[in-house]
Amino acid sequence: MVYRGKPSSACERCRTRRLKCDRGSPACTQCMRAKVDCPGYRNLVDLGFRDQSEEVIRKSQRLTRKHTVPSVTSTAASADDESGVPWPRRSPAYPMQELAKGYVFSNYMAGGPRGGHMPYLVPLINDPRNSAVNAALNAVGLAALSNIRLAPQMMLKARREYTTALSQTNHALKDSVMSTRDDILAAVVLLGMFEVMTCTDDLFIDRWMKHMEGAAKLIEFRGPEQLTRREGLDMFTQLRTQITVSKIYQEKYSSPIIAQLTEDAKQYRNPQDQIQDELGLLVIRLSNFCASLKNKSITEPSEILRTALTIDAELMSLFINVPHPWNYKTVKIPMFDGEPLTKAVWGDSYHVYHSLTASSIWNNYRSARIIIHELIIDTVNDLESSGYDENGRQQRSNLAGQSRQIAHQLVEDICASVPFHLGAGIEDSYEFEDSSPAARDVADLSTWDLWPELLPVTPSSLSSMESTGASFSSTSPLQNSFTICPTSPSSGSGWKSPSSPFEATGAGGVTLVWPLLIAANSGLASNDLRKWIVLCLDKIGHSMGINQALAMAQLLRKGMHSRAWLSPEQGSPSSDNQRKHSSVEV
Structure with missing residues (x-):
C-alpha cells in the first residue's frame, strides 16, 4: 500500500x-x-x-x-505474468515514528500467550490529545530500534522526541488537574523507560532513581481514585515495584502513602490477584527494614535476625498455596551423557508460567528473600568476627548455612525463569512438574519470639522455613529437608503447553534484568553461573535494545557490587555491606 x-x-x-x-x-x-x-x-x-x-x-x-506474450526472461517474470500482479521492486518506506510505535506495541503492549507488559498504553495513545505520551512512546521505540540496528540517526530522533515529551510532561505537571491524568503518569513511565534503553554510563541509575522519585510523588498526589480505573491500577502496580526496588537499593524508607494505596488496591482486584498487593506490602516492609539498618535505629543482632526471619516467614506463608494463575510448571530438559541437550538453560530444567506478570511476581518474591538471607549471613558473620556469645556459635553457624542454601536455590530459580522470558519453546517430550506445593503443616511463627538471642534451628523449623518457592536440584544433600516448591508429575491439572515456541519480546527482557543482577550480586552464585548471567544480559541488551542490561553485564565483568553505582547524594552502602566480587571473564 x-x-x-x-x-x-x-x-x-x-x-x-x-x-x-x-x-x-x-x-x-x-x-x-x-x-x-x-x-x-x-x-x-x-x-x-x-x-x-x-x-x-x-x-x-x-x-x-x-x-499478452508470456515472458521467458526469468522464472520470476513468468510468475509475475501468471499471477497478474508485479513483484515489488523495493520495500515500502514507513515513517520512523510509526516503526517506533509498532515496535513498542508488539514488544510491550500486545497480549499473546504471555500477556502484555504495558497494556494500559493502548487506550491512551489512541487519543490525539495525549501528545506527551505519544512523544515518549516514540522516544522509547526509536531508542530501542537504534540500539538493535546500530543506527545513530534514529537515536538523534529518539532524543528529540524525549525532549519534546519531557517538556510537555513538565508543563502538564504544573497543572493540578492535568497532573492527575493517566496519560501524564504513562508519560512518566515511558520517560523512565527511555533511561533504561539509553544508559551509557554509571550515572544512569541515578537518573532512573530520580524518575522513580518523581513517579512516587505523582502517585501520592493522584490518590486512591487512580485505583478505580484499570489503567490507573496497572500503572500503580508496575511503578510500585520499581519504586520499592529503588528504595531498597538506596536503603531509604518507603512512603507510607504508597503503603496505604497498596492496601487500598486490594479491594479493586479479584481475590486471586490480591497476592500482588500482599507481596508489595511485605517488600515495602523489607525496604523500611533496610533503611532502619542504615540509620542504625536497629542495631541489636538478635533483633536484626528476628525481624529478617519474620519477614521471610511471612513471604513463604504468602506463597505456600498461590492461586492457579500464579503457579508455574517445571520443564525437565532431556539429558545426553549426563549433560542437558541445550546450553540456553541453566541446569536440567526451567520454569513455564501463565504470564510474564506471574513470572515477575515470583522473581520479586525470590529477590526479596535473597536480600533477607544476605542480611542474615552478614549479621552472623559480623557476630562471629566479633566473638559474640561463644555459646550460640553452633546455632549461628547452622542458621548461616541454612540461609546460604536457601538463597542459592532462590538464585537457581531466578535463572530457571530466563528461558520463559527469552523465548523458550516447549517440546511435548519434555517432562512437566507442578509447582503447587502439597498440603503441609506450617510451623507456628509465634514461637520465634521465644528465643532469647537467636532462633533455635531444629529439624522441624528447618523444613518449615523452606515450604514454598521452587525445589532444590537433585544434587542437593538436603533435597528432602529443603523443598521450596515440592513438585509432582502433573496429571489432568488443566495445564496446556503452548503448541508453538514462545517469541522473545522486550517485555520479557526488561522485567528480567533486575532479578538477574540481584542473583549474580548475591555472592551465592558460582563463577560459572555469573558468566551465564552475563551472557543472558548481553543477549537482552543486544537483541532487545535495552542498554541497561549491557551496563549491568559490564558491572558484573568488573566484579563490582551494583550499589557502587549509587552517587553520594543517592546514598551509598556502608563499608560492612559493600562486597567486591571476583571479576567475570566471558
Missing part, C-alpha cells in the same frame, strides 16, 4: 480552507471566530486503513492486457 502522507487531524472546515486548526474542544478557535458550528474531527485510527480493492483490480487488468 502506497504511503499517502500523514492524515490531517483538523476539522473539515479548516481542511477545506487550509486553515490552522487547534483542535479545541468543543469547537476549534477558527470556527468559533467565524461563529459557525465546528463539524468535529476525524478518527485518525480509521484513516490508517484504505480500501484499495478496486484500484488493485484495475492495475491487475491493465497488466494482464499488457503482457
Whole structure:
C-alpha cells in the first residue's frame, strides 16, 4: 500500500480552507471566530486503513492486457505474468515514528500467550490529545530500534522526541488537574523507560532513581481514585515495584502513602490477584527494614535476625498455596551423557508460567528473600568476627548455612525463569512438574519470639522455613529437608503447553534484568553461573535494545557490587555491606 502522507487531524472546515486548526474542544478557535458550528474531527485510527480493492483490480487488468506474450526472461517474470500482479521492486518506506510505535506495541503492549507488559498504553495513545505520551512512546521505540540496528540517526530522533515529551510532561505537571491524568503518569513511565534503553554510563541509575522519585510523588498526589480505573491500577502496580526496588537499593524508607494505596488496591482486584498487593506490602516492609539498618535505629543482632526471619516467614506463608494463575510448571530438559541437550538453560530444567506478570511476581518474591538471607549471613558473620556469645556459635553457624542454601536455590530459580522470558519453546517430550506445593503443616511463627538471642534451628523449623518457592536440584544433600516448591508429575491439572515456541519480546527482557543482577550480586552464585548471567544480559541488551542490561553485564565483568553505582547524594552502602566480587571473564 502506497504511503499517502500523514492524515490531517483538523476539522473539515479548516481542511477545506487550509486553515490552522487547534483542535479545541468543543469547537476549534477558527470556527468559533467565524461563529459557525465546528463539524468535529476525524478518527485518525480509521484513516490508517484504505480500501484499495478496486484500484488493485484495475492495475491487475491493465497488466494482464499488457503482457499478452508470456515472458521467458526469468522464472520470476513468468510468475509475475501468471499471477497478474508485479513483484515489488523495493520495500515500502514507513515513517520512523510509526516503526517506533509498532515496535513498542508488539514488544510491550500486545497480549499473546504471555500477556502484555504495558497494556494500559493502548487506550491512551489512541487519543490525539495525549501528545506527551505519544512523544515518549516514540522516544522509547526509536531508542530501542537504534540500539538493535546500530543506527545513530534514529537515536538523534529518539532524543528529540524525549525532549519534546519531557517538556510537555513538565508543563502538564504544573497543572493540578492535568497532573492527575493517566496519560501524564504513562508519560512518566515511558520517560523512565527511555533511561533504561539509553544508559551509557554509571550515572544512569541515578537518573532512573530520580524518575522513580518523581513517579512516587505523582502517585501520592493522584490518590486512591487512580485505583478505580484499570489503567490507573496497572500503572500503580508496575511503578510500585520499581519504586520499592529503588528504595531498597538506596536503603531509604518507603512512603507510607504508597503503603496505604497498596492496601487500598486490594479491594479493586479479584481475590486471586490480591497476592500482588500482599507481596508489595511485605517488600515495602523489607525496604523500611533496610533503611532502619542504615540509620542504625536497629542495631541489636538478635533483633536484626528476628525481624529478617519474620519477614521471610511471612513471604513463604504468602506463597505456600498461590492461586492457579500464579503457579508455574517445571520443564525437565532431556539429558545426553549426563549433560542437558541445550546450553540456553541453566541446569536440567526451567520454569513455564501463565504470564510474564506471574513470572515477575515470583522473581520479586525470590529477590526479596535473597536480600533477607544476605542480611542474615552478614549479621552472623559480623557476630562471629566479633566473638559474640561463644555459646550460640553452633546455632549461628547452622542458621548461616541454612540461609546460604536457601538463597542459592532462590538464585537457581531466578535463572530457571530466563528461558520463559527469552523465548523458550516447549517440546511435548519434555517432562512437566507442578509447582503447587502439597498440603503441609506450617510451623507456628509465634514461637520465634521465644528465643532469647537467636532462633533455635531444629529439624522441624528447618523444613518449615523452606515450604514454598521452587525445589532444590537433585544434587542437593538436603533435597528432602529443603523443598521450596515440592513438585509432582502433573496429571489432568488443566495445564496446556503452548503448541508453538514462545517469541522473545522486550517485555520479557526488561522485567528480567533486575532479578538477574540481584542473583549474580548475591555472592551465592558460582563463577560459572555469573558468566551465564552475563551472557543472558548481553543477549537482552543486544537483541532487545535495552542498554541497561549491557551496563549491568559490564558491572558484573568488573566484579563490582551494583550499589557502587549509587552517587553520594543517592546514598551509598556502608563499608560492612559493600562486597567486591571476583571479576567475570566471558
